[in-house]
Amino acid sequence: MENRVRLVRELIEETKDAIGDTCAVAVRMSADDGTGTLEHPVSDDRREMFEILAEIPDLWDVNIHNYEHEMGVSRFIKEASLENTMNYVKTITSKPVVTVGRFTSPDTMVSQVRRGIVDFIGAARPSIADPFLPMKIKEGRGDEIRECIGCNICYAGDSLGVPIRCTQNPTMGEEWRRGWHPERIQPKSSDATVLVVGSGPAGLEATRALGQRGYTVMLAEASTELGGRVTLESRLPGLSEWGRVRDYRVNLIQTMPNVDIFLDNNLDADDALSIGAEHIVIATGSKWRADGFGRYHEKPCLNLGPAEKLFTPDDIFRGRVPQGKAVVFDDDHYYMGSVIAEALVAQGVEVCFVTPENLVSAWGVMTDEQYQTQQHLIQLGVQIITAHGLESFDGSSARLSCVYTEQTREIEADAVVLVTARTPVDDLYKEIAGKIGSAGPGSEPVPSLDKIGDCDAPAIIAAAVYAGHRYARELGAMG
Amino acid sequence: MENRVRLVRELIEETKDAIGDTCAVAVRMSADDGTGTLEHPVSDDRREMFEILAEIPDLWDVNIHNYEHEMGVSRFIKEASLENTMNYVKTITSKPVVTVGRFTSPDTMVSQVRRGIVDFIGAARPSIADPFLPMKIKEGRGDEIRECIGCNICYAGDSLGVPIRCTQNPTMGEEWRRGWHPERIQPKSSDATVLVVGSGPAGLEATRALGQRGYTVMLAEASTELGGRVTLESRLPGLSEWGRVRDYRVNLIQTMPNVDIFLDNNLDADDALSIGAEHIVIATGSKWRADGFGRYHEKPCLNLGPAEKLFTPDDIFRGRVPQGKAVVFDDDHYYMGSVIAEALVAQGVEVCFVTPENLVSAWGVMTDEQYQTQQHLIQLGVQIITAHGLESFDGSSARLSCVYTEQTREIEADAVVLVTARTPVDDLYKEIAGKIGSAGPGSEPVPSLDKIGDCDAPAIIAAAVYAGHRYARELGAMG
Numbered sequence: 001m002e003n004r005v006r007l008v009r010e011l012i013e014e015t016k017d018a019i020g021d022t023c024a025v026a027v028r029m030s031a032d033d034g035t036g037t038l039e040h041p042v043s044d045d046r047r048e049m050f051e052i053l054a055e056i057p058d059l060w061d062v063n064i065h066n067y068e069h070e071m072g073v074s075r076f077i078k079e080a081s082l083e084n085t086m087n088y089v090k091t092i093t094s095k096p097v098v099t100v101g102r103f104t105s106p107d108t109m110v111s112q113v114r115r116g117i118v119d120f121i122g123a124a125r126p127s128i129a130d131p132f133l134p135m136k137i138k139e140g141r142g143d144e145i146r147e148c149i150g151c152n153i154c155y156a157g158d159s160l161g162v163p164i165r166c167t168q169n170p171t172m173g174e175e176w177r178r179g180w181h182p183e184r185i186q187p188k189s190s191d192a193t194v195l196v197v198g199s200g201p202a203g204l205e206a207t208r209a210l211g212q213r214g215y216t217v218m219l220a221e222a223s224t225e226l227g228g229r230v231t232l233e234s235r236l237p238g239l240s241e242w243g244r245v246r247d248y249r250v251n252l253i254q255t256m257p258n259v260d261i262f263l264d265n266n267l268d269a270d271d272a273l274s275i276g277a278e279h280i281v282i283a284t285g286s287k288w289r290a291d292g293f294g295r296y297h298e299k300p301c302l303n304l305g306p307a308e309k310l311f312t313p314d315d316i317f318r319g320r321v322p323q324g325k326a327v328v329f330d331d332d333h334y335y336m337g338s339v340i341a342e343a344l345v346a347q348g349v350e351v352c353f354v355t356p357e358n359l360v361s362a363w364g365v366m367t368d369e370q371y372q373t374q375q376h377l378i379q380l381g382v383q384i385i386t387a388h389g390l391e392s393f394d395g396s397s398a399r400l401s402c403v404y405t406e407q408t409r410e411i412e413a414d415a416v417v418l419v420t421a422r423t424p425v426d427d428l429y430k431e432i433a434g435k436i437g438s439a440g441p442g443s444e445p446v447p448s449l450d451k452i453g454d455c456d457a458p459a460i461i462a463a464a465v466y467a468g469h470r471y472a473r474e475l476g477a478m479g
Numbered sequence: 480m481e482n483r484v485r486l487v488r489e490l491i492e493e494t495k496d497a498i499g500d501t502c503a504v505a506v507r508m509s510a511d512d513g514t515g516t517l518e519h520p521v522s523d524d525r526r527e528m529f530e531i532l533a534e535i536p537d538l539w540d541v542n543i544h545n546y547e548h549e550m551g552v553s554r555f556i557k558e559a560s561l562e563n564t565m566n567y568v569k570t571i572t573s574k575p576v577v578t579v580g581r582f583t584s585p586d587t588m589v590s591q592v593r594r595g596i597v598d599f600i601g602a603a604r605p606s607i608a609d610p611f612l613p614m615k616i617k618e619g620r621g622d623e624i625r626e627c628i629g630c631n632i633c634y635a636g637d638s639l640g641v642p643i644r645c646t647q648n649p650t651m652g653e654e655w656r657r658g659w660h661p662e663r664i665q666p667k668s669s670d671a672t673v674l675v676v677g678s679g680p681a682g683l684e685a686t687r688a689l690g691q692r693g694y695t696v697m698l699a700e701a702s703t704e705l706g707g708r709v710t711l712e713s714r715l716p717g718l719s720e721w722g723r724v725r726d727y728r729v730n731l732i733q734t735m736p737n738v739d740i741f742l743d744n745n746l747d748a749d750d751a752l753s754i755g756a757e758h759i760v761i762a763t764g765s766k767w768r769a770d771g772f773g774r775y776h777e778k779p780c781l782n783l784g785p786a787e788k789l790f791t792p793d794d795i796f797r798g799r800v801p802q803g804k805a806v807v808f809d810d811d812h813y814y815m816g817s818v819i820a821e822a823l824v825a826q827g828v829e830v831c832f833v834t835p836e837n838l839v840s841a842w843g844v845m846t847d848e849q850y851q852t853q854q855h856l857i858q859l860g861v862q863i864i865t866a867h868g869l870e871s872f873d874g875s876s877a878r879l880s881c882v883y884t885e886q887t888r889e890i891e892a893d894a895v896v897l898v899t900a901r902t903p904v905d906d907l908y909k910e911i912a913g914k915i916g917s918a919g920p921g922s923e924p925v926p927s928l929d930k931i932g933d934c935d936a937p938a939i940i941a942a943a944v945y946a947g948h949r950y951a952r953e954l955g956a957m958g
Binding site: 407 | 837853854857866881883884886
């Protein structure tokens with residue numbers, strides 16, 4: 001053991017010698033080595049290593065062996081989840097200890113410090129969502145924290161080699177390129193009124209940021225609750241933390257005297273125009289397609305019937321759920337297919353999950369949740385058929401087609417749930433555009449008209465928040 | 480149609496206007512659009528596009544829609560395979576036409592030109608393997624062409640974002656960094672004699688390059704044929720072109736008066752030392768492990784028995800083949816598992832292919848052959864079980880374990896073929912090293928001793944060729 005830790009020990013000692021008193025030397029080391037069990041997560045070997053090295057660094061930065069756990073999405077891994085593995089470190093060193101754990105709750109942070117688990121709180125993803133997290137805690141502004149939702153879209157940028165994005169913080173990665181400060185925004189450039197139609201992530205963020213700029217904003221929502229897709233999706237198994245996208249914005253909007261919210265207001269084009277706002281922005285979202293068109297199937301599937309046995313996620317959101325045995329056909333390849341499958345299992349549906357990909361939720365590789373997702377579905381008893389497209393469904397059986405050979409096979413199915421692709425809900429936008437376009441010369445000045453978020457281009461929630469924020473930033477900047 | 484081609488047409492026309500007479504404008508366009516059938520590979524639409532644009536570019540650079548076909552590995556796609564799809568282009572344009580097709584045979588090239596398929600021969604991979612291909616044809620040195628073997632290791636560098644390597648041409652990517660010219664090498668720095676033990680890709684390339692430098696080389700091969708693993712593997716289904724790694728080198732070595740080849744010479748350490756060479760280099764290769772250790776299984780599997788029902792690729796190479804139903808357990812994840820499965824099917828074995836990966840030959844994604852490999856095995860009737868490790872085998876059934884959940888299942892099996900990992904065959908190296916080390920003071924001067932290729936570190940063939948070349952380049956450079 002002395003010899004096994006010699007290299008690390010000498011590296012730390014020589015670094016300290018080279019640096020002297022000019023700064024402290026922190027060492028990151030994993031609290032476990034991956035050989036532990038649930039009851040005994042840390043091997044005797046690893047504990048002994050920490051004991052030998054205990055007093056050498058100036059700060060212990062402790063992580064764990066399993067990165068998919070340390071970096072887990074909120075669907076599977078909850079706040080402060082490293083504690084059970086790393087909690088012994090402080091008992092064997094007098095040096096300060098820091099760890100991570102997707103901390104966003106000040107209470108959880110204080111609890112870990114008080115109970116002697118850590119001396120410092122580490123926060124990477126929570127700082128991406130809100131770089132002013134420590135300041136807001138210090139100043140007692142806890143309600144203003146943009147809490148990380150644990151979706152790992154930040155990590156997907158890393159996986160893909162593209163600029164970082166954050167679902168909660170649309171300014172992330174745009175501080176320099178666009179000059180967007182996460183907390184500050186330029187004041188309004190006119191006394192115009194803005195009508196925002198739709199309170200999903202795009203509409204809420206546009207409203208919040210326009211309100212922050214000082215504009216008079218009217219937010220019209222057709223349903224009786226705010227949040228759009230975020231509210232619907234956060235009720236699905238494991239996704240409750242996603243509701244923070246709504247909560248952060250609604251909390252702030254409610255304090256703004258210049259913003260009015262109109263729930264249960266299903267505007268038509270005449271209604272929208274009669275309000276007399278100088279700017280109208282449509283954020284009416286998208287709906288899931290029911291024709292089979294998706295990523296693998298570049299055309300609608302023929303022979304999908306009967307309609308009463310066909311479902312989309314929108315049906316499941318609204319409580320219309322299949323009976324008996326259902327095929328969940330996932331041609332979306334991100335989280336929705338597996339979450340819908342889980343929701344159906346919870347309601348007693350026998351689920352067969354079919355995907356043209358070779359993996360369940362293949363895009364989840366980017367957010368480091370693919371392994372846990374497939375594991376979870378298997379453990380729930382979901383039957384999984386990979387590498388198959390959906391050819392047809394006649395109400396009692398579905399015909400699948402191998403993506404490698406086009407060989408077909410039939411499976412029994414009382415229903416098919418299509419999780420494939422979405423299409424914009426942009427009827428209102430088109431109607432208003434039509435009326436504005438047909439306004440004759442000499443008529444009243446017409447409002448500006450824009451569409452943002454899923455009703456412009458269905459995408460991830462981060463893209464909708466970004467679109468809402470960008471609309472608010474740029475309003476009046478060009479005109 | 481006029482409108483659909485307008486953008487391309489105007490781009491070409493405006494490029495030509497901007498350039499004037501200073502150079503020609505070549506246009507790459509796909510001969511088909513992926514909607515065709517085997518009988519009618521080209522849609523009427525695509526042909527009409529070519530007809531509209533026919534005379535506008537100065538040169539047509541024609542490829543095809545399916546990149547996995549255009550860029551196919553030699554296992555699945557043979558030389559000049561684009562012809563059936565692109566052969567109509569020259570009938571509708573008076574401009575010169577070029578295409579690709581992994582051309583290495585001057586006869587095939589001449590045939591395509593004479594038959595009016597193309598005016599120029601395009602060659603990317605063949606030029607990687609031999610940048611002097613055109614020159615060697617011109618000078619009638621066809622025997623000296625280092626023919627591309629179509630393994631696509633060059634493309635894997637692209638996929639992985641690492642420097643390019645070529646199985647046939649070890650200087651590829653090292654022209655600047657190491658100053659290695661593909662044809663020229665510095666003359667020998669002494670009159671020393673070199674003993675090369677083993678005539679696989681490492682030993683053959685070391686011999687060829689040492690011979691080119693002018694050294695006196697003795698190449699000892701234990702078996703009765705040259706080529707080592709390349710000879711064995713090139714007999715497997717689809718891999719015959721890999722024999723070019725041997726053929727190119729043997730052709731050249733046979734012309735070298737300073738190189739002697741000793742077949743059927745299984746040297747021991749005393750034999751090797753008694754030859755009196757100043758330098759000994761061991762290239763005795765590797766053997767496939769029979770204990771289950773591999774990429775997923777980081778430890779040997781317990782309970783693998785009985786030995787007469789266990790096989791490795793080395794057994795299959797040498798004609799020892801299982802009877803009845805065999806599990807091919809692929810924990811190597813590149814080509815070997817699927818090639819062995821195919822070889823067994825050809826001999827009447829019922830094959831179940833098991834892999835801890837989610838794909839057959841998952842690493843084949845890097846060389847763009849994964850899809851074809853999995854398709855091929857399905858079409859051969861091989862049963863495929865992905866995402867499972869091998870727990871145990873008792874002679875009549877194998878116990879598999881799900882990589883996501885560790886749930887186990889039993890499958891009937893009369894035999895298990897382990898395609899997992901290799902271990903160096905370095906006994907001779909160690910024996911000689913021992914004798915050299917124990918030579919007392921005042922004894923004869925001892926030879927230098929090195930090991931190269933798989934007997935140093937089992938890897939891809941390109942790495943063995945590289946190691947052999949590097950040994951030859953560096954001999955005498957330091958001393």
